[in-house]
Structures are given as C-alpha cells and as structure tokens.
Amino acid sequence: MTKKFEEKTIHSTPIYEGKVVDLRVDEVSLPNGKTTKRELIKHPGAVAVIAITKENKILFVEQYRKPLEKSLVEIPAGKVEHGEAPEVTAKRELEEETGYTTGELSFVTSFYTSPGFADELMHIYITDEVEKMEEPIGSDEDEFVDVLELTLDEAKELVEQERIHDAKTTYAILYLHALGR
Template identity: 45%
Template sequence: MKLSEDTISKEVIYKGKIINLEKHKVKLPNGETSEREIVLHNGAVSILALTPNNEVIVVEQFRKALEHTLIEIPAGKLEVGEKRESAAIRELEEETGYYTEDLTLIGEVYGCPGFANEKISIYFANNLKEGKADLDEDEFLNIKKLSIDEVKRRVSSGHIEDAKTLIAFQYLLLNYNHSK
C-alpha cells in the first residue's frame, strides 16, 4: 500500500512570526479525501552543553502553552537561511553566556509530526568558553548547572518533561565516560 497523501488544495489560515498554519485537502491512500491542519515552522536547534566541571547547563523557562516552567537544554529557532550549527552556537551564547565551536550532532527529531513539520537538531557541546548572554527582550529564564548524578536522578524520577531535553540527557547517560 502506498503510504502517502496527495495534496489537492491548500488554504493559509494564519501567518505568524514563528509559525504558519495551513489547511490541506488531501487524497488518502484508499482514494477518499480528508483535511489536515498543518503547523509550518522554520526549525530549531538545541544544545546539550557540558562545562569543564562536568555539569550540564540547563535553562528554567515558563512555557505559556503548558502554564508552568520546564527545565530544558538551551534551544531556539532557526532564522531564515541560517545554518543549523551556526544557530546552535548563537543560541547557546545568547541564552547561557557560554560559547563553543566544538559541536557534535546527536540527532534530529520531529516533536509532533502528526501536525507540525518542525525539525529540531540536538547538538552536544563541550570545550565551553565564557561569553555574554543576550536574551531576546521577551525571553526570561534562569540558568542552572546540573551534575551528571542530578541529570540521572531527574531522568529516573520523570522530572524531565521536555522531549529534546530527555533525548539529550539519555544520550549523555548512555555515552558519557563516568570515570572522569
């Protein structure tokens, strides 16, 4: 069975600063038609940053859609035409004040592929240097450093609710040389 949907028509519902929303009329694999509401996003990057003292840099940030704060690895959206690695370096420094060019791609994920096309690239960063934080005027967060043991406790206890952060922490716990 062919597992694709052919777009018959598109309607732009909303054009925003961060997302666009479209309604698509599609032809299903069985020949029937249906409608899909699709959120279009330019993409994002996130950074699992490990300090020279083997601490993970995280941000605590209020998320309006959830009405509470989350602990997350630093992250941000891509600017139009921006390369993902450059965005990761920029976002790390803007949010945390740390800088590096030593990035390794952990992987790329789709958070909600049922209705959104946002791809998030997750990077590992070390060899950090002190830089200068430069938050957006509507961005408020607290920077925290977690030991590897604290990361393990938070993952094990279910206190990490953000998908990109959970993926990054699990990568760290599987790949980190604990004898350091």
Template identity: 60%
Template sequence: MEHLIEKTLAKEKIFSGKVIEVYVEDVQLPNGKTSKREVVKHPGAVAVIPVTNEGKVVLVRQYRKAMERVLVEIPAGKLEKGEEPLATAHRELEEETGYRCGPMRHVVSFYTSPGFADELIHLYVAEQLTKVENAASLDEDEFVDVLEVTLEEALALLERQEIYDAKTAYALQYLQLQRALGAKHE
C-alpha cells in the same frame, strides 16, 4: 511506499504568526477517499547539550506559556531565516547560557511532532565551554535561569517532571548512553 502517500488536493493558510504558519489541507488518501489535515509549518530549531569541563550539564529554567508552568530544558531556539543550524546553535548557547564552546558535534536531527508539524530540531553537543564576559543578550521576551547540574541531578529533575520536554529527555538519555558506552570501552 507509494501505497502510503497522501496527495494534497487543496491547501489554505489559516494563520500566520511570528513563529508558525497553520494550513488546512484537503488530501486524497491512499484508498482514494479524501480527508483534511491541519499542518503547522515551523522554520526549524536547534537544541544544545552543553557539558562543562567538570562534566556538568548546563540547563535553563524558563516559563512555558503553552504548559502554564516553569520547565527546565537544554538551551534551544528557532532558526532565523537563512541561518545555518550550527550558527543558530552557537548563538543560542551564548544567548541562553553565557557560554561559548569549542567545535560542536551534531548528534541527530528529529521531528518533534510529525503527526501535525514539520518542526525539525538539530541536536548538538557543546564541550570546551568558556564563560563569555559580554555574552549576546537573550531575546527581549525571553527570561531564563541557568543551572549547572550533574547528569544524576538532571535525571532527578526529569523524574520530578521539572524536565518535561522530549528534546531534553532525549539529550539526557543520549548522555547516559555515551557514559555507558565509554565505561564499556575503558
């Protein structure tokens, strides 16, 4: 695999924001030539697949400025400095949906756009949900509607492109697969 590695020759931070940093890197390619890479550094994030005792999936509807539209997604959020992904998952579940859960199960961690960003999302399943009376509040710049839908209704949202992000599409595919595997074992 060494024949694929790009060596960083120089690195310049060109932007530092609330969530991301952007770098331009000069790299030496495996063939000895040089090139530039634009790299987005992200603290990482979690996403949660909340499933009610009735088998419904809890989703959130929110406006996404980058897309200039309202999307439906699974609850998610970025890791705070020094925060473990599991703690972030529990926090985001309560803040965005008003639910707490029994033990969460880690499904997978994946990079969202490895061609230019290092964002790593840790995906969890949350079951044994209970509604919290005084749930933790959303961030002051966050506004969401909570939806509880069947898997079939969620897939219809995906088909209508109301669900349009990879983490939520992945989560729904995961739930479909689990249902199919469960059906085979019964």
C-alpha cells in the same frame, strides 16, 4: 524516501502566518480514495545544544512555557532563522540563553518533534568546550531564563520530578547516559 500511503494535497488554505509558525489546512486525497482535512504547522526548524562544562556539568535553562502553564528545565534551544545554518543557530542560542560560548560543536542527530501535525526538524549538537563569555549577549527581550549547571544524576532526578519533561532534553539525558558521561 518512501511515500507508502501518500496523501495527495487537493487544496491548501493558509490560516495564520506567525513569527514562529505558520498554520494551514490541507484537503487531501487518502490512499483509499476518500478525502479528509489535515491541520498542518509549518516551522523553520530548531536546534538544541548539549553543553558540558569543564566540571562535567550540563548547562540547562529554566523558562516558563505558556502552552503548559508551567516552567520547564531544558537544554538551550531555539528556532533556526531564515537562511541560517543550524550550527550557527546552535552557537547563537547557547550564547544568548546561557552566557557561554563554544568554538566546537559536534552534530548528534536530527528528529521531527511532532510529525502528526508539524514539520519542525530539531537538530541536536554537543560540546564539552564551553567558556563563560566576558560580556554575555543576553536573551531575546521576551525570553526570561535561569541558567542551571547540573550533573547527569541531578538532571535524571528532574526527569523523575517532571521538571524536565520535553523530548529534546530527555533525549539529551538518555544520550549522555548511554555515553557513560
């Protein structure tokens, strides 16, 4: 791992410790010897699942996103719990958000969502072995979603309409397009 232009931490001040993220402000020494402050969000990581039904439809969830003050259509996703392996999180989130399950998840990639201020690492998985659960688990008590089953072309239309407007879901659509699905 390269550390070109490394910024060394002089002092770190915790600001907030929350359910999803922690916020701290670091005073850092820059490569030119000057100092500055960096506002940093610490996140345990997240997963997202590209889930494809037997009818070759992609599973999405529509949910309200308070920071944006609007609803988005997204692939199922969620936060990795402390000590939980990402593939376990992926299956759990698929079940909780969509009512589908799978015994087959394949790792696609990982990427940092916002490296300018956050350390969240998003892991993407894919499955085309989904089955509707007889007794769905249900979403978290503060999570309200509608499940959508869309073709790739329908998903592309939602990108154009900006109803799909987040990085992980856009990545998933581009990935499926590249695969020729």
